[in-house]
Amino acid sequence: MSAVIEAKSLSKWYGQVIAVNKVSFAAHSGVIGLLGPNGAGKSTLMKLITGQLRPSQGEITMFGGRIWNNFPLFHRIGFCPEQDSFYERMTGTEFLSALLRMHGFSEDEIARRSKLALETVKLVDAADKKIGSYSKGMRQRIKMAQATAHDPEVLILDEPLAGMDPVARWETIRLVRGWGKAGKCVLVSSHILHEIEAMTRNIILVHNGQILAEGDVHQIRDLIDKHPHNIYIRCSRPRQLAELLVAFPDVISMRFHPDGDALTLESKKPDEFYDRLPEVLLKNGIELEEITSPDDNLQAVFQYLVK
Amino acid sequence: MPIYDLGYRHWTGRWTSHPYRWWAITRRGIGMLAKNKRFLILMILSGIPFLVRAVMIYASTLVSDRVPMLRIDAGFFEDFLTQQMRFFALIIAVYAGAGLISNDLKANALQIYLSKPITRRDYLIGKLGILVFFLALPTLVPGLLLFLLAILFKANIDFLREFYWVPGSILGYSALIMFGFSLVMLALSSLSKSSRFAGVNFIAVFFFSHILCNILSSILRTSHVAWISLPNNLTQVGDMLFGRQPKYLSPVWASIVALAVLAWGSLWIIHRRIRAVEVIS
Amino acid sequence: MSVESALVRGWRSVNTIASLTLDTLFWSKKTIFVAAISALIMLLSLLGRLILTYRWIRSPFTPEQVFSSLMSTAVIHFLVVFVTLFYGTALISEEVEGKTLTYLLVRPIPKPTIMVGKFLALIWISTLLVIPTIFVSYAILYVRTDMGPFLEDIGVLGKDIGIVFLALVAYGSMFSLLGAWLRHSILTGLVYAFGWEGIVSYLPGFTRKLTITHYIQSIFPHEDAGTSIAMMIGERSGLLESILTLILLSAFFLATASLILREKEYVLDQ
Numbered sequence: 001m002s003a004v005i006e007a008k009s010l011s012k013w014y015g016q017v018i019a020v021n022k023v024s025f026a027a028h029s030g031v032i033g034l035l036g037p038n039g040a041g042k043s044t045l046m047k048l049i050t051g052q053l054r055p056s057q058g059e060i061t062m063f064g065g066r067i068w069n070n071f072p073l074f075h076r077i078g079f080c081p082e083q084d085s086f087y088e089r090m091t092g093t094e095f096l097s098a099l100l101r102m103h104g105f106s107e108d109e110i111a112r113r114s115k116l117a118l119e120t121v122k123l124v125d126a127a128d129k130k131i132g133s134y135s136k137g138m139r140q141r142i143k144m145a146q147a148t149a150h151d152p153e154v155l156i157l158d159e160p161l162a163g164m165d166p167v168a169r170w171e172t173i174r175l176v177r178g179w180g181k182a183g184k185c186v187l188v189s190s191h192i193l194h195e196i197e198a199m200t201r202n203i204i205l206v207h208n209g210q211i212l213a214e215g216d217v218h219q220i221r222d223l224i225d226k227h228p229h230n231i232y233i234r235c236s237r238p239r240q241l242a243e244l245l246v247a248f249p250d251v252i253s254m255r256f257h258p259d260g261d262a263l264t265l266e267s268k269k270p271d272e273f274y275d276r277l278p279e280v281l282l283k284n285g286i287e288l289e290e291i292t293s294p295d296d297n298l299q300a301v302f303q304y305l306v307k
Numbered sequence: 308m309p310i311y312d313l314g315y316r317h318w319t320g321r322w323t324s325h326p327y328r329w330w331a332i333t334r335r336g337i338g339m340l341a342k343n344k345r346f347l348i349l350m351i352l353s354g355i356p357f358l359v360r361a362v363m364i365y366a367s368t369l370v371s372d373r374v375p376m377l378r379i380d381a382g383f384f385e386d387f388l389t390q391q392m393r394f395f396a397l398i399i400a401v402y403a404g405a406g407l408i409s410n411d412l413k414a415n416a417l418q419i420y421l422s423k424p425i426t427r428r429d430y431l432i433g434k435l436g437i438l439v440f441f442l443a444l445p446t447l448v449p450g451l452l453l454f455l456l457a458i459l460f461k462a463n464i465d466f467l468r469e470f471y472w473v474p475g476s477i478l479g480y481s482a483l484i485m486f487g488f489s490l491v492m493l494a495l496s497s498l499s500k501s502s503r504f505a506g507v508n509f510i511a512v513f514f515f516s517h518i519l520c521n522i523l524s525s526i527l528r529t530s531h532v533a534w535i536s537l538p539n540n541l542t543q544v545g546d547m548l549f550g551r552q553p554k555y556l557s558p559v560w561a562s563i564v565a566l567a568v569l570a571w572g573s574l575w576i577i578h579r580r581i582r583a584v585e586v587i588s
Numbered sequence: 589m590s591v592e593s594a595l596v597r598g599w600r601s602v603n604t605i606a607s608l609t610l611d612t613l614f615w616s617k618k619t620i621f622v623a624a625i626s627a628l629i630m631l632l633s634l635l636g637r638l639i640l641t642y643r644w645i646r647s648p649f650t651p652e653q654v655f656s657s658l659m660s661t662a663v664i665h666f667l668v669v670f671v672t673l674f675y676g677t678a679l680i681s682e683e684v685e686g687k688t689l690t691y692l693l694v695r696p697i698p699k700p701t702i703m704v705g706k707f708l709a710l711i712w713i714s715t716l717l718v719i720p721t722i723f724v725s726y727a728i729l730y731v732r733t734d735m736g737p738f739l740e741d742i743g744v745l746g747k748d749i750g751i752v753f754l755a756l757v758a759y760g761s762m763f764s765l766l767g768a769w770l771r772h773s774i775l776t777g778l779v780y781a782f783g784w785e786g787i788v789s790y791l792p793g794f795t796r797k798l799t800i801t802h803y804i805q806s807i808f809p810h811e812d813a814g815t816s817i818a819m820m821i822g823e824r825s826g827l828l829e830s831i832l833t834l835i836l837l838s839a840f841f842l843a844t845a846s847l848i849l850r851e852k853e854y855v856l857d858q
Contacts, residue, residue, distance in 0.1 A: 014855070050694050053853050069850060074696040083856065085687035087608065089615055101604040102695040104597045146691065345772065394783065402775060499617050503681065503774050507674045508621055510778055515625060518666050519632070525657050526636050526649065 002064070003028055004154060004185040005049060009058035012044055012209075019044040021209040022058070027187060031180035033196035034189040036206035042189040043082060045206065046158050049187065050079045062154065075103060078152035080143050082159045088132035092123055092142050095131060096149050103150045117149035120175065136163035144172065148179075155179060155186045161195055173198045228252055229270040234262040234290035235281075244280050248273060262290070328425045332433025337440055340403055349402060350444060353395035357449035360387050361456055368460050379457050379466075381473050385480065385549040388450055389542055392484045395445045401509055404438045404492035406502035408581070413500040417581065427581050431493070438489040447481035476548040483541055487566060491537075494573035497580035513537055530555040534565045541566070601697040605705025606712070609679065613713050618674050625670065626721040629662050633725035640729075651729040652741065658725055659748055664804060667721070668755045669781045671714045676763030677773040679706040680849065687856045700846035707764055707842055714756045719749055747809055758800050758834045761841035768845045768852070800837065803830040 003026035012020040020041045036042050047053040048060050051067040051074070060067055067073060087095060096114040105113065118124050121141040126134060131142060140163050147155060157176070161169050176199045180186050190196050196203055205213040235241055238256060242263055245251050250269040257263065267273040270293065281288055340346050360383075367377040411417050420430055454474055458467055491512060496505040520536035533539040533555035543562035546553045553559060613619070636654035680703075683689035692702050726745050759781075766773040766780075785799045796802045806824035825833070 052690065052693055053855075069699070071696050071698050074694055077694065079690070079694045081687075081690045083687040083690070085690075087612060087688060089611060098604055098608050099691060099695065102601050102692075102697050104600070104696070398775065398779065401778065402772075405774075501617075501682070501685075503674075503678060504617055506774050506778075507618075507670070510782065511621065511625065511670055514782065515628075515662075515666060515670075518661050519628060522632055522657050522661055523635075526632070526639065526654060528649075 005060070005062050005187070007048075007058065007060045010045075010048065010055055010060050011057040012048055012053060013056050018209050020048065023206075023209070023211050024058075025204055025211060025214060027185055029180075029183050029185045030202065031176055031186045031188060031200035033200050033203040034187055034206060035191070035193060035196050035203050036189075037191050040191075040206040041209035042191075042206055043158055044209075046079075046156055046187070046189060050077060050156050075150070076153045078147035078150065078155045080147040080155070080157045080160055082162070084136070084139055084163070086131045086139065086142070089130060091130055092118060092127045092134075092145070095142065096146055099146050100149055105150070113149045113151070117145040120148065121145045122171070137165055137168045140164055141168065141172075144175075153184055155184055157186065157188045159190055160188060161190065161192075169195075176200075228266040228268050229293060230264055230266055231270065231273065232262060232264045232290070232292045233288070236287040236289070238263045240284065241280070241286050244284060248276065325424075329429040329433035329436060332420075332425075332430065333436030333440070336407070336434070336437035340437070340441065346402055349395075349398065350441070353391070353399065353445040354449065356387065356390055356395070357445075357453065360449075360453055364453065364457050364460050379461070381470060381476065381549040382551055384450055384453060384473055384477055385545050385551065387453060388446055388477065388480050388484065389545060391445050391449075392541060393538060396442055396484055396488060397510070397513060399441055399445060400438065400488040400492045401506040403441045404489065405496055405506035405509070407434045407437060408493055408496040408577075409498075409500055409502045409505050412497070412580075421582070427578070430581060431577060434493055435486075435489050438492060439485045442485040442488055443481065446484055447478065450477040450481055473549070476550075479548045480541075480545045483544060483566070487537075487541065487570065490570050490573040490577075494576040497577050531557045533557040534561040537569070598697075598701060601695075601701050602705040602708060605692070605697075605702055606708040609706045609709035610712055612682070613675055613678070613709060618678070619713075619717070622667075622671055622674065622717050625667060626717055629658060629667065629721055630724050630728065632662070633658060633728045637728050655726060655729050655741075659722070660808065663718070663722060663752060664755060664808065665801075667718055668714075668752060669759055671717055672710070672756055672759035672763050673774070673777045673781060675710050675713060676760045677767040677777050679703075679710060679764050680768040680845075680854075681771075681773055684854050684856060689854055690856065693854075699850040703764070703768065703842070703846040703849045707761065707845075710760050710764060711757060714760060715753065718752060718756065722749055722752060744809055751804060751808055754831065754834050755800070755804050757838045758804075758841075761838040761845070762800065765841045765845040765848070768848045797825065800834070803833050806830045 005025075005027040007023050007025050010020055010023045011018065023041075023045065034042050034045065044053065048055060049062070049067065051070065054068045062073060063076065065073060087098075090098070093114055096117060097110050100110045100113055114127075115124075118127050121144050123138060123141050123145065126138055131139065134142065140160070144157070144160060147157065160176070161172055164172060173195075176186055176188060180200065188196065188199055201216050203213075203215070204211055233241065238261060242254055242256070242265075245265060246254065248267070250267045250272055252266050252268060254263055254265040277291075280286075363377055363383075364379055367374075367379050370377055411420065417430075421427065425433075451474060454470075454477060457470075492505070492509050495508045495512070496502065498508075499505060517536040517538050520532055520539055523532045523535065524530050533543065534557045539555060540562040543553050543555060543557065543559050544566065547559045633654065636649075636651070636658075640649075640651065640654075680689070683692065693699070723745070726741075730741065762780075763773070763777050766777050770776055785801045788795055788799050789801055789805075803825055807827050807830045824830075
């Protein structure tokens with residue numbers, strides 16, 4: 001099966017800053033999560049895929065054709081940008097209709113598609129209100145509506161869940177999964193692992209403009225779990241706590257800090273450790289002053305992957 | 308201290324006294340603009356008229372009073388400031404000032420500013436300070452430097468005896484330009500989230516008031532209406548400060564009143580617009 | 589797709605962009621300011637009319653003189669430039685600053701269509717704000733029980749409106765180009781309009797032809813002091829030469845703006 005989106009040694013730089021560095025990947029139909037911390041290059045990559053930026057080097061193609069200045073391709077692409085910007089004076093219906101008109105649909109078809117898109121994102125009640133009066137979640141939903149109203153084959157969604165309440169978040173995740181199952185190629189970006197996990201198993205991990213890992217999310221997670229996690233604890237009686245924690249089978253090492261008030265330990269199963277720790281502290285009357293995990297972020301995950 | 312005990316903690320650092328809180332805003336604003344290469348180029352270009360006038364002062368020592376254009380008197384310094392006002396000061400006011408408040412409105416930064424222990428007055432003075440600083444650079448500073456050069460090149464006590472009062476006039480006229488432009492620019496900047504809107508409207512106020520005055524003058528066949536024009540008002544007061552015959556028939560007090568009304572109107576607009584929350588009636 | 593249907597689709601897209609832009613431009617604070625200036629110009633003509641009617645000054649001028657002064661000073665030298673600068677530089681810049689340009693760039697329409705549609709909106713709104721001002725000022729000054737003078741100079745009015753329209757197109761296309769190309773388009777536009785054109789108009793020889801105002805002044809039927817001095821220093825260009833140059837310049841500016849929009853990468857600040 002040929003790839004829908006294909007990047008070959010794709011690079012993009014602004015002056016001295018390399019935003020995307022020799023990225024190669026192939027995206028087929030289904031949902032693909034583009035995961036990375038802020039500043040990883042996800043948005044730049046999405047802008048390259050949607051033809052807003054021209055590659056500095058390498059190539060990016062969609063359905064076998066270049067994207068930059070290839071306007072007929074945009075019949076088949078829907079893009080939901082990250083920024084919260086609109087023509088505030090327009091109503092939701094007017095906004096969708098104006099953008100659909102540029103696709104060449106007849107007025108009847110525009111009305112039908114607008115209605116369908118608004119129903120899908122549950123904005124029918126607010127359709128005739130000005131976008132300027134919409135809440136953050138409604139604004140995010142109208143963005144999704146404009147990306148999907150023309151029924152594109154490819155959907156590029158940049159941080160689609162930002163600003164949404166939990167119910168809207170769940171509904172959007174459900175929609176995204178549905179689009180993937182329907183055979184569309186849906187590329188979703190986020191810096192939050194569990195959001196992406198809820199939508200798909202296929203992810204592309206991006207960091208410093210490079211792809212660090214690509215494939216099934218569970219395989220990548222297992223990779224991470226092979227490396228023990230560091231956990232820093234500052235409390236009233238660190239040595240007593242250490243005595244108690246050494247009994248945990250997942251704790252593989254411990255060291256005390258020079259000031260004597262804190263310890264750092266390594267755990268192979270951090271989730272289990274966090275579940276057990278509160279009971280230990282309460283039972284033994286140990287006051288917890290600080291607990292952090294230097295590993296509990298994507299940076300650490302990527303560092304492991306880079307090693 | 309355990310986590311559950313951690314609550315609001317008092318600042319244990321050094322407190323500055325209240326009268327200088329505005330300086331933080333001014334200093335930051337000056338620093339940011341000073342890093343802007345295009346703005347620096349503009350400031351350098353605004354020094355060209357100063358160089359030309361400096362050469363004229365030097366040349367005047369060679370030809371004495373034989374060439375009227377090279378006569379170094381009070382009018383020489385006033386003409387320099389008027390020339391700067393009509394172009395460089397205008398462009399600098401737009402470049403530096405158009406976004407001073409409008410960008411804060413766009414970014415909802417006013418709430419952040421006014422949630423700190425500063426008053427609206429501190430905010431205004433801070434912003435005013437930025438513009439006044441940069442408008443002083445093409446007007447007051449070179450004006451005084453030119454006078455100093457004249458003293459140095461002339462090496463003649465009679466010049467100083469005759470024109471000892473001119474630095475005061477330079478200060479007065481420059482202050483009029485600096486504060487006049489700054490207040491109007493800030494008022495327009497506070498009216499919109501778009502710095503473009505503020506910049507263009509500042510130019511409109513400057514030029515259209517002048518055009519309006521010219522048309523009325525031609526209709527009414529008199530220059531008694533000169534007080535309508537902002538640049539004419541500044542020139543009228545400048546003529547008075549430099550002891551010259553006013554160019555227009557309208558009385559100088561009318562120009563002073565017009566400028567005062569403009570300043571008061573600008574302050575009123577700024578007072579209405581600078582607030583931490585949007586009041587919806 | 590046939591050529592005809594492609595043209596129809598293209599026109600529809602241009603129209604959609606123009607309507608979208610017109611709505612954004614019209615319902616903005618800019619329009620209030622421009623309307624205020626237009627109103628002041630009409631008030632000036634009313635003042636002139638009152639002076640003429642009640643003979644408030646000894647040597648009354650004629651309606652032609654007042655109209656001439658208004659047209660050459662307030663309208664051509666200021667209002668036209670101000671309106672086109674204000675709206676023209678905003679066409680693309682405001683979409684970039686407002687981060688709404690993305691919605692237009694990811695549609696299946698050629699990017700030059702966006703530029704043409706926006707330019708059309710600019711011409712609509714500037715015509716709407718400027719031309720009625722001229723007509724109303726003329727009517728205020730000339731309308732009497734004897735409609736003779738009104739009808740006598742109607743040809744001049746028609747010529748004025750035509751030249752003003754051409755000026756709107758020429759300046760509009762130039763400022764649209766600046767807006768699409770430069771980040772600080774307003775300042776560059778101001779320096780051009782109130783700096784370059786002000787100075788170069790008075791220079792002799794070919795240099796004066798490097799301004800739009802030279803060609804407009806060459807075909808403008810009214811004169812003011814400034815025009816007279818400028819015209820004394822140099823020659824006017826011919827009627828046909830001026831009109832053709834203005835049209836060609838407008839086409840060139842618009843084509844260049846379209847090309848820039850097509851090739852430039854607009855990085856929307858996050």
